[in-house]
Amino acid sequence: MKFSIVIVNQLLIEILILLLVLDLSNQSEPIKLYPNLKQPLSLPEREKIKFDNFEEIKLHMKTIIGNTEKPKKNKISVIDFDLTKIDLKNVTQIVSFYNDYTKHFNKKYETKHEVEERMNIFKETIVSINEHNSDDCSHYTQGINELSDMTWPEIVKQKLGLNKENVTKKSKLPTITLYSATETPANKIPVEWDWRKYGIVTPPKKQLTCGSCWSFSSVSVLETYLMKIQISEGKFDPKNQLTLSEQNLLDCSGSFGTQGCDGGSTRMAFNYLKESKGLNTDKEYPYINKVSSSCQLNKEKLVNIEVKESQSIDSEDELVSTIYNHGPTTVSFHTTKKNFKNYKNGLFEDPKCIAKNINHYMTAVGYTADYFILKNSWGQEWGEDGYIRVSRAKVAENCGLFEQSYYPVMTNAVETDKIKDKLKKN
Template sequence: MWKLIALSCLWGLKYYLVASEIKNGNSTAFDYKGEFEIFKNNNNRKYLRNYDEMRGFKAFEENYKVIEEHNQQYQDGQTSFRLKPNNFADMSTDGYLKGYLRLLKSHTEDSSDNIAEIVGSPLMTNLPESLDWRQKGFRTPPHNQQTCGSCYAFSIAESIEGQVFKRTGKILSLSQQQIVDCSVSHGNQGCVGGSLRNTFRYLQSTGGIMRAEDYKYVSKKGKCQFVHDLSVVNVTSWAILPTRDEQAIQAAVTHIGPVAISINATPKTFQLYSDGIYDDAACSSSSVNHAMLVIGFGKDYWILKNWWGELWGESGFMRIRKGVNMCGIANYAAYAVV
């Protein structure tokens, strides 16, 4: 008994020291198996089969080495962000891509889209250098989509919540589960994935969206249980921003509210992101596979909210380089008109 307690204390001390070292880019050789045990405890990770655990450890060890090397580069001033053994640290690239990046392309033509009337308007001038909707009071809890590919539902629901907050000063939590269950009629595929455009079309046609407390998120697709009488926000239309125009995003975030965007979340550095301004030349802008929410910006970066829990990134958020269409952040940005 006392040996177990002592071992636990030693592990805790070791984790503190190693976590401190790796955060600062100064990690040295250590026992990966011991760190893996700590990772499992911190993330309440359980494996059904020994094979799954062995596979998880192999991915963890490989990821940890990537983290060490990258954070040494950060320490040397060669990069602007750090990595950490977050909740995806036991996933191979393939497992991460298949399990979490499920943004789909719409099967319909773009001709029916509503182009936002922002470019060329007075809204494009006199924009602030920085803005953070969290500082204005729009503080929503961290969300975790878990193994359901529902990023499209979270992005659109929270974008609408942001507009409601801008108008009323109140936070109204809206149902992501309704979108997951019910938007299959418009081309989405539940937890297999969906698109922002399909989601907009569904919400416009169905007559509104319910509160999250009336239609709770369960991280799996179920039968559609939408009740029109319980709808609290109606989506009358939607608008997309001009492709690859980051100034238009800045204007929309300033004057409309938080904006849903699509992004390329493929790189290992995205998977293991910890903090700082994300800037990876390997993050291509040619394709996108994930949806997030722009809730603000600084002079040189965007502030994004993600749906992977508070252990990922900066307590569930990310800062990413602005002005270069990093990871295709400006390929498809849109907001609902409520």
């Protein structure tokens, strides 16, 4: 009899737990109230917590009891919010949403007047984004990001950084030299290629408020080139990618024409490496978002980089060949006031691009028959996780990809075809 009572009690407990869980799962998280607002902005309902079996439910209940609070559900990020649902005439709603935005990107402004100005820029950005996204002919989508409440002069100073060169391009180096990887003939190059698939492209970094795109692009190229060498020597560890120092270039390459946070070119960066013979890692020489008072290069902890020459890229075919044969390459680009900065996803095309107006450096890491894959240095919440796909339908040429783009020719460069059997997809 006692045994039966125990069983019944156990069943009752489990039924009560189940009912409690079902009740909790049907409750949405309370909307956070904002000071001085009559009504909060209603964001989309969070996803429900789902369980595969009753044991998971009981484990979940123990977690709640143990923490004495309900686990937080994933909140839809402001950068993924449907902007068409925002009524810009509703002051309460836009203030609330902008509050979420500034918290998401950790933006802090000192005066009420500046907050108002920033919010007006933010509203104008939303109008522009919604107007673009309503165009059915567009192949890409725009969205808000860290730049959405910044003025164009601020973006030019803090997020770009390509200085135009008055350099007559030198005659091309021979395709095969003693210090260059043998190139695969154009008719045997794969139709598409993406170095990210092989774990030798470091994640997009953030240049923050320094016009140092030239440094980030140069470093990104060198990282992959060196990891190719590691693969050929059987020393590559995909869990421990090689990451080099952008700050090293910022502080130490001034005598080669770079101007720190005021811009530079990747050719100048590669010329510096011909003399320095290497860089420190970013752990040894961390990025500080400004130029140091002096070069802090630690020669005892130098990552060996044997750059012999910087080679220019003058055409679409050359860019494809370089990406496959050598690896990622630096590319110049004309970023426009509205279209590029608001890019979120899709196949980017910009009729306002003018090749001669290049102002930014990125890194080409792959291609398909339809587009080039470019890695930016504005963090992973811009574009497609920090990347942009640029259409090859004359857009690449119009936006200046072949105006001031370079890759390093290295003494110990590795031919891609010779390590293809060692490349492992993630």
